[in-house]
Amino acid sequence: MNSVTLKKIAELSGVSIRTVSRALKNQPGVKPELCSRILELAAHLGYTPNVAARNLRLQRSSCVGIISSFSENHITMRKVNDLQKQLEEHGFFSLLGILPPNGAELRIILQEWAGMVNTVVFLNWDGRLQPSEILQGLPQQFIFVDIREFDGYHSLIIERASGIREGVTQLLRRGRRRIARCGNITSRARGFDLALSEFTERRVEHFYIQTSDSSFKNGMEVGPVLLEKNIDAVFFDTDRMAYGFLKFCWQNNIRVPDAISVIGFDDDPWSGYACPALSTVAHPLIEVNRYIVQLALQAEPPVRMEFSTRFINRESV
């Protein structure tokens, strides 16, 4: 910890703390000569204000808490990183916490953050937990992103159907009629159903192939099933899973998109590098994060906001 304080500077320069403070803050009312002498001394000693003391005094903080599950998924990491970046551009530092396995531990983290953090963003949540029980009485404002709507908290909802709808439009243009969706992510299921329900009149058939997970391996394994059902276009719940299917196709000499169109979800940066480059539905993370920064800047009564996804067309459709 730093040992150069206002007091020390004051002693060394023979003035009072108040004067040093004024000089360092460029507040009026210090003789220019004295001011510059103090500034010089402070610089020489390497004075750095103590944020803990300042926060304590001002009853505020320059930190935003982010709770996320630890994941090596690129998209998860990118959400966190971009949020940190945007927060920093607005003068906030971010404190990162990993979502613990139960509510009690979560509460402990949040309590630890009291006095340090005014706003906490949840990028993940355990569906079995009731926020009202855990967050009860905690001093921060809470923002739930892409989780669910909870009464009394900010919720930023990602609306899946928009991007999927654009994707389906592209598929129809390409003459695809037997469209499948593979994976196990429920939030994406709803979007898919919603989007496809609008296209019934054109005699589109759709299928849902549920897998145990939405991993690369699942994507590979689901290959034979898709062939057997004569699927001509497939949405995967994650890009990762789509890569698995692309691998299956590569191994079995199935041409994508000639034989089958493939669409992923997440727009992780590798999707552009895949062979063929993967078309995907992109998460509006930048817009969402921009909104979070606004909420951090000024607390508001709980807000509900909806954000749309969008379709990114590459080579696989």
Add this chain to the structure above:
Amino acid sequence: MNSVTLKKIAELSGVSIRTVSRALKNQPGVKPELCSRILELAAHLGYTPNVAARNLRLQRSSCVGIISSFSENHITMRKVNDLQKQLEEHGFFSLLGILPPNGAELRIILQEWAGMVNTVVFLNWDGRLQPSEILQGLPQQFIFVDIREFDGYHSLIIERASGIREGVTQLLRRGRRRIARCGNITSRARGFDLALSEFTERRVEHFYIQTSDSSFKNGMEVGPVLLEKNIDAVFFDTDRMAYGFLKFCWQNNIRVPDAISVIGFDDDPWSGYACPALSTVAHPLIEVNRYIVQLALQAEPPVRMEFSTRFINRESV
């Protein structure tokens, strides 16, 4: 900010602050009955200790600062994420800062962190900057990771040659004799030269093809050059760049590894998904981060540590 303080609890329960403090900390010397009454009240009010005040009082902090350039590269994000995770497992929170374009701004960030952070980890550094000038007088201990050795600061060095050496051994076993290295990252150049210098007696020829960057696009563009020189094995400075070359091969019906062996660098998680799965040299990020946590836990005189990379063999060799 929370408004429930020790004082408030003390007033409401009709005892002194000291007693409340003792009760909440389970320190001996409080009548059990009183103790439980206080605990109950505190829980009811949702008391949360104020970390700013506590840190101020104890002259310590539970945060570690991480300075990194903002990058969407997976490996960069993974380094940060894993470090945050490991720190959290040891009771630290991480404050993330983005490396600003000049020393003055960097100094401002670090000053802001005084009183909040004892340890700052640099995952990036601007080579033109002199740490001694910028960090002069700042109260924290500094750790430079994979950057360079600077006098008076911790430096954790990643030694490239080890992993590359293993890779070359594999290539020789496969009968490769014309080995190239592509990219523009100087730290990797040294490792490559070092590793290859050991194999001269077997009549290995090696080539260095310098590119403007080490991106996907560079990897695609370098394809014709490699063909022209009859290269039979190639190291790329990044996995990303290797993906570019794999794309080139895919487009031109060049079989990997039959026609040419390909090795990347970084082990980003997609390397396993590529067609064919990419062999790569892996960064010892977990080991490095474990060591950082140790340094954060107890400050030591400046330390120099070296970490080895390792070769991960998949389908592309």
Add this chain to the structure above:
DNA sequence: TTGTATGCGTTATCAC
């Protein structure tokens, strides 16, 4: 078993 009093480093009010 409980309470008083002090200080951590800032900021800001008020008085000189």
Add this chain to the structure above:
DNA sequence: GTGATAACGCATACAA
């Protein structure tokens, strides 16, 4: 122009 001084919330040495 400048200087005492009082908070902010917590922890603890020292009294009672």
